[in-house]
Amino acid sequence: MENQIIDAHIHLDMYDEPDRNMLLKELKHHHVAALIAVSYHLQSAKMNLEFSRIDKRIKPAFGYHPEQELPSDRMLEEIILFMHRHQQEMVAIGEVGLPYYLRQEKPSIPVEPYMEVLELFIQQAVKLDKPIVLHAVYEDAPIVCDLLEKYSVKKAHFHWFKGDPQTVERMQQNGYYISITPDVLYEKEIQRLVKRYPLANMMVETDGPWTFTGPFTGEKTDPKMIHQSIRKIAELKGLDKEDVYHRLYENTIEFYRLLTV
Structure with a gap:
């Protein structure tokens, strides 16, 4: 039997409808068992919920992506109410976190209000006993670690993580998870992280x-790319490819408590 994979972080609602339909149609062919469909805002969360009701392979996560304007108080209340209701x-x-790239473009944007929003989402993760998916890179990552430690959160997933060795060590000690994208095939920074984590x-x-880019230049992003990522991870770590497939699959099942895939 071909090795099964799970895409641990995809913005399914942001695909054009024809591309999304084709992607879903081909999941079985490419041995993709499930998709963790993260949300950008409330409307995104509503779409991902509907997708999940149609296709059980889609596992929705609800949040507010930090690389945009802050949500109004009312919008934040509606998102949290939606989380509790569903x-x-x-x-x-x-996906939640801090706006690193937005602040690179507009350095005058203060980080503190975004920290307050993130802390609210962390509180909800504790209250609802749910894992939390984080957008937190470089110097933002230690700030997020501080907040996670404040609430003793263990089930934290730093997606497409990039950061300094001290933060990497801290995340390892806390048992936080990271996820690797297809740029592991050509980005030295990500390759070093894979070797270390x-x-x-x-x-x-x-x-x-x-x-x-690299070998994927000009291609539309598809979960099937993960097969190449896994082969590269196995190579970088000097491990058996089959063992790496199995471990990554089981990690995702366990972390997200997926009962049906």
């Missing part, structure tokens, strides 16, 4: 429809 269908809170706390993702 907590049985929600596998995680996410324990396989036991690793997953794989596409962050689709975000596109990649």
Whole structure:
């Protein structure tokens, strides 16, 4: 039997409808067992919930992506109410975090209000006993670690993580998970991270429809790319490919408590 994979982080609602339909149609052919469909805002969360009701392979996470304007108080209340109302269908809170790239473009944007929003989502993760999916890179990552430690959160998934060695060590000690994108095939920074981070706390993702370069230049991002990522991870770690497939699959099942895949 061909090795099964799970895309641990994809923005399914952001694909054009024809591309999304084709992607879903081909999942079985490419041995993709499930998709963790993260949300960008409330409308995104509503779409992902509907997708999950039509196709059980889609596992929705609800949140508010930080690389945009802050939500109004009312919008934040509506998102949290939506999470509580649909907590049985929600596998995680996410994507949430801090606006690193937005602040690179507009350095005058203060980080503190975003920290307050993130802390609110962390509180909800504790209250609802759900994993949390984080957008937190470089110097933002230690700030997020502080907040997670404040609430003793263990089930934290830093997607497409990039950061300094000290933060990597801290995340390992706390048992946080990371997920690796297809840029592991050509990005030295990601390759170094793969070599350093324990396989036991690793997953794989596409962050689709975000596109990649290297061998994927000109291609639409698809979960099937994960097969190449896994082969590269096995090579970098000097491990048996079959063992790496199995470990990454089981990690994702366990982390997200997936009962049906």
